Amino acid sequence: MVQLYSTTINLSPTVRDNVSTLLNQRVGLFTDLFVQTKLAHWNVRGPHFIAYHELFDSIASHLLNAQDMMAERAATLGGSAGMTVQDVSEKSTLPAWPMTIRQDTQIIRLLQERLGQVANEIRHDIEKAAEWGDADTADLFTEVSRQLDKDLWFIEAHLDV
Ligand SMILES: [Fe+2]
Numbered sequence: 001m002v003q004l005y006s007t008t009i010n011l012s013p014t015v016r017d018n019v020s021t022l023l024n025q026r027v028g029l030f031t032d033l034f035v036q037t038k039l040a041h042w043n044v045r046g047p048h049f050i051a052y053h054e055l056f057d058s059i060a061s062h063l064l065n066a067q068d069m070m071a072e073r074a075a076t077l078g079g080s081a082g083m084t085v086q087d088v089s090e091k092s093t094l095p096a097w098p099m100t101i102r103q104d105t106q107i108i109r110l111l112q113e114r115l116g117q118v119a120n121e122i123r124h125d126i127e128k129a130a131e132w133g134d135a136d137t138a139d140l141f142t143e144v145s146r147q148l149d150k151d152l153w154f155i156e157a158h159l160d161v
Contacts, residue, residue, distance in 0.1 A: 017079065023073055024071070024083055026067075026121075026144075028088040036111075039097045043099070044104050045102045045104065052107070055154060059155075094114055118148060119149055
């Protein structure tokens with residue numbers, strides 16, 4: 001555990017430590033997902049290039065916003081905030097982005113898998129934070145989860161005919 005700063009917030013040090021550790025894991029995961037979404041944004045090719053290119057950038061901006069909220073919640077609770085890229089590389093649960101793939105529908109499927117995985121992990125985190133008695137972090141995860149689900153809808157709507 002990195003040093004936990006004291007605060008007037010009346011959650012126990014154990015809860016604050018558990019929650020900030022979880023938040024930082026997610027901050028790291030979102031670093032990976034953000035980079036992968038940017039790789040999709042830069043490399044996608046196909047007849048609907050501009051629509052995909054812009055959609056992926058919009059999703060990437062949502063990920064950065066969510067990441068910032070989670071890191072700042074960790075700092076708010078007295079924890080350290082964020083993760084080094086070396087730790088992101090070691091700890092991310094996402095598969096590596098295959099740089100050889102550029103075709104639009106294949107890129108959409110790669111993003112579906114990754115966004116879907118993270119959306120489901122964050123949904124689980126809502127319950128964890130609530131069980132630990134931190135309603136505010138549960139609410140933050142809920143907000144992040146709702147946006148991820150919506151972004152996943154935007155991705156998956158391209159797959160159904
Ligand atoms: Fe761009």
